[in-house]
Amino acid sequence: MxxxxxxxxxxxxxxxxxxxxxxxxxxxxxxxxxxxxxxxxxxxxxxxxxxxxxxxxxxxxxxxxxxxxxxxxxxxxxxxxxxxxxxxxxSEIEFAGRYTDAKKICITGSNGKTTTTSLIYHILKSAGLNVGLGGNIGQSFARQVAANNYDYYVLELSSFQLDNMYDFKADIAILLNITPDHLDRYDHDMQKYIDAKMRIVRNQTLADAFIYWGEDPIVTKEVVKLQPKATLYSFTEFKKEGVAGYSDNHKLYIRTPKSVFEMEQDLLALTGTHNLYNSLAAGITAKLLDITDEKLRLSLSDFKGVEHRLEKVASVKGIQFVNDSKATNVNSCWYALKSMKSKVVLILGGKDKGNDYTEIEELVMSKVHALVFLGVDNSKLHKFFDGKVTEIEDAGSMEEAVNKAYKLANDGDAVLLSPCCASFDLFKSYEDRGDQFKFWVRKL
Structure with a gap:
């Protein structure tokens, strides 16, 4: 045996x-x-x-x-x-993949994968398909293959899950973006991390689809280099030649071989440019699976979003508290700051994964008037941000961080928890970090 x-x-x-x-x-x-x-x-x-x-x-x-x-x-x-x-x-994904004939829709990317995975699952489930949600989210893929008989699986896959995947094949592979992350696990070699992400197209054939952000400099370069065998569908912010998904004149468009779908951008449940990309990737997937325009429109407009991802917690005396604990890398924080309409008190810090904060420097200087560093060791943050923002405080617990941020904030500000870092120095997980943030905000 x-x-x-x-x-x-x-x-x-x-x-x-x-x-x-x-x-x-x-x-x-x-x-x-x-x-x-x-x-x-x-x-x-x-x-x-x-x-x-x-x-x-x-x-x-x-x-x-x-x-x-x-x-x-x-x-x-x-x-x-x-x-x-x-x-x-x-990997568990490789193992479980051997025992199911279900169609597998697999999503990876440095940022946005949980939101996109959850949105695609919401669309397929709302359309009445027999679908499971797994991978890096919810119940494990293997557990569901053992217990259920789904026709479709929507799987969020991290680079670590892709690393030990060999014969597994995605029917629809989605790559949202590639920015530096987890470099501590890849010998601080960006190409090794890129190679792990690109495993999402492994074993795909012309009958399969590869959906990707057509403006990501790294992804587009890799597509030229690897020449994936899958049928390619790219999405961009604005209309370009040969692109499957884009926005134009306040509308979102999705063009697949069988149809053209359009929808008013104002009706999308998810706001911000990064969420436009997530909605486009999900929309292309839905149309490739023959979801009707009516059902897709409804799902894109009634999706509730993901916990710990730009989640509005409460407004206290005119100060809006936003939980973005899922921002465990610098690029996630960049998107969060980009979507902020008001001045910000930013809570940063945790277990550094080889971060380079220059990516958010400009946004911090233009939007953030106070920083709270929440971590066991904040020396790297101080070294980078000292002198660039007038008010900087350190906190050793979430209670302290929330109270300090509240005192630093003015009427009309947002207090944003978008840490750029892993949570394992002070918390069990990013969920635990976000839950504690919400708990202490509600105590104010």
Whole structure:
């Protein structure tokens, strides 16, 4: 019997274990940390063997195949040891993809992927399709393949999930943009990160679609270089020759081989230029899947948005508090600042991933009158921003950050949490960071 070992016991690992057992494999799960109670109960209930708080090397290196959690880096000692023994190492996405014939719509990009993934899912579900949502969002893909029989999957894929993907193929692949992110995981080599993102087109054929932002300098260069075999559909802000999605004269247009769709831009639920791109990518996808104009129009206008992404929390004494905790890189923060109509008090900081803050320097200087640095180590932020913004404060907790930002803000300002950084220095996750922000704002 083939032995499958799963490294990492979060949602991705637990889902992989359940699917591997359902397919009749000998399964063992190992995590160096502590498993959440819900996963322990689930694994025990299904008699799946697991260990936590450490790895037993002999049990792991006896695997025929290893499914690696996206969070584990390639240079982890166990991964290096497994590679030296030629044990195949794959991702949960690669594994689950073997066991479903459903159409797979896969979304990646440095920014906007959660919003676009959620929007596409909303459109397909509202149109009555039998569709699952997974990958980097919601329940794991593997868990759903084990338990459900969907006709479509909408999957948000991070570069880490794409890294260990080999035979998996997206029927529709969407690449929103590529800007520096996670460079700490890619030896501070931008090309390695780009190569990981471009794996989204792997194994595609002419019958498949590749949808991408036609004005992204990196993506367009890679498209010329790689010559993807898929049928290409690009989107741009304004009308250009051969573009499938664009805006013109306050309207959004989507041109696919079978139809031309148009809609007043004012009716879109999502506002801002970056959300226009997200709506265009989702719209092209919908028309390729033959969603009617009427249903698409309705879904694009009634979508509720994503938690922790430019989420309006409350207005306190004329000050608008905005939770953009999902902005874990500099480019996300750039989009957030770009969409702000008022003066801003910006809360920045966390675990730096090799950030370059020059991208937001101009916007900070023109829109931000006070900064609050929220992190264990704010030295890099001070080095860059000191002297550029008159008021700068440090905070060691979210309560302190919210109170300081509130005191610094004037009537009509926005207090924006858009940290540019990962959350792991002070918080469990970006969700935890955003939830704490909302909690303390509501206490004001």
């Amino acid at each position: 083939k032995r499958i070992v799963i490294l990492g016991g979060g949602e991705s690992g637990a889902g992989s274990a359940i699917l591997a057992q359902a397919k009749g494999f000998d399964v063992f799960l190992s995590d160096s940390g502590v498993l959440q109670d819900k996963y322990k109960q689930e694994l025990s209930g299904k008699n799946i063997l697991f260990e936590e708080k450490g790895h037993t090397e002999s049990l792991i290196l006896s695997a025929d195949e290893i499914i690696k959690s996206p969070g584990i880096p390639e240079e982890a000692p166990l991964i290096v040891a497994a590679k030296s023994k030629n044990i195949p190492i794959i």
